[in-house]
Amino acid sequence: MKIQVVAVLLFALSATEICEALNFFQKHVVPQMAPGDCNTKMKVINEQKKKCKPINTFFLDPKGVLNGICNHGNKKPTMNIDLQIIDCKVDNKTYPDCTYKSVPGKATSxxxxxxxxxxxxHLEDVKRAGRK
Incomplete structure (x- = not known):
């Protein structure tokens, strides 16, 4: 019986970790996205907290560059990258009818x-090309 309880607890912990990773990647990493997709993508994110998130950055990462960002043991790693991004900035803050404007750009780290x-x-910081 003890082994079954331990197995269930380990499974529950693993499921939690997988959900956290999926949440980060679902919120910020996509293989492709058109600038006009902000309203659709943000609707899913906004449903979690029942309010309009002011801004969200999506990394267009078809090759999975960001997949191993936490593999080096650092709790706050910075990775130099060369990825297209789309910042979705809120235009209308009336939940659930949030609307967003798209701001394409390029991330360098x-x-x-x-x-x-x-x-x-959590996405802590993004350095964008052409900005200090």
Whole structure:
């Protein structure tokens, strides 16, 4: 019986870690996205907190460059990248009818927060080409 309880607990912890990783990647990493897709993408994100998020950055990462960002043991890693991004900036803040304008750009580095299991859970900073 003890082994079954331990197995269930380990499974539950693993599921939580997987969900955290999926949440980070669902919120910020896509293989492709058209600038006009902000309203659709943000609707899913806004449903979690029942309000319009002011801004969200999506990395267009078809090759999975960001997949191993937490693999080096650093809780706040920065990775130099060369990825197209789309910033979705809120235009209408009336939930659930949030609307967004798209601002395409290019990211040169990204910093995330990683948990003790090397799972990214928060986008900390993005350096954009042409901005200081």
């Amino acid at each position: 990204v910093t995330v927060l990683c948990d003790q299991n090397k799972v990214p859970y």
